[in-house]
Amino acid sequence: MGAATPNTYVPTHPGSFLVEFVPGEYRSSLKSLKSFQAGETLALLTGISKGVKAYSSVQCGNGPNDHIELNSDLLYVNHSCEPNVAFDLSASDRAKWHLKALKKIDAGDHLTFFYPSTEWEMSQPFTCECRAPTCLGTIQGAKYLSLQDLLARGYVSPWIIEAKQSQSG
Ligand SMILES: C[S@@+](CC[C@H](N)C(=O)[O-])C[C@H]1O[C@@H](n2cnc3c(N)ncnc32)[C@H](O)[C@@H]1O
Numbered sequence: 001m002g003a004a005t006p007n008t009y010v011p012t013h014p015g016s017f018l019v020e021f022v023p024g025e026y027r028s029s030l031k032s033l034k035s036f037q038a039g040e041t042l043a044l045l046t047g048i049s050k051g052v053k054a055y056s057s058v059q060c061g062n063g064p065n066d067h068i069e070l071n072s073d074l075l076y077v078n079h080s081c082e083p084n085v086a087f088d089l090s091a092s093d094r095a096k097w098h099l100k101a102l103k104k105i106d107a108g109d110h111l112t113f114f115y116p117s118t119e120w121e122m123s124q125p126f127t128c129e130c131r132a133p134t135c136l137g138t139i140q141g142a143k144y145l146s147l148q149d150l151l152a153r154g155y156v157s158p159w160i161i162e163a164k165q166s167q168s169g
Pocket residue numbers: 003025026027028029055056057075076077078079080124126127128129130
């Protein structure tokens with residue numbers, strides 16, 4: 001699925017999430033239409049496919065081909081340095097991969113995840129506009145952050161924790 005446009009948009013999770021389209025490159029975002037408790041699963045990652053590293057991919061391991069495309073509105077989950085959701089791809093069974101709440105989410109909240117929690121070295125680094133008090137500025141991937149900075153965001157993929165431990169060891 002390529003990026004949607006406002007004219008052709010059909011929600012992939014009707015009743016749960018809605019893309020808010022903003023003119024300009026990469027300005028759009030995903031809003032929750034429902035409330036969720038911390039720890040709750042917002043959605044299973046159905047419809048994913050293998051991909052190559054891209055602005056739209058999510059990394060699922062340290063192999064060269066360990067990138068997936070979400071093929072859904074979850075593409076529009078922006079980054080925040082104080083995120084409210086995480087992509088948990090830790091299960092060996094892909095059917096269990098899911099988006100989970102890191103804190104209480106109210107209907108109307110925008111969904112954000114901490115991109116370095118899954119991305120080692122991003123294809124498209126950017127200057128973060130999350131405005132969180134603990135904003136890290138430039139977001140390039142886990143390779144460029146300390147394990148402490150990663151763990152402070154509530155969730156990090158287990159393979160990234162291992163890679164950071166080997167990097168510093
Ligand atoms: C997977 S897309 C997320 C959806 C994107 N906002 C869009 O409209 O297509 C990732 C891109 O969105 C932008 N982005 C996401 N979070 C951001 C943030 N906190 N600050 C600035 N840009 C961000 C960056 O350009 C990033 O490469």
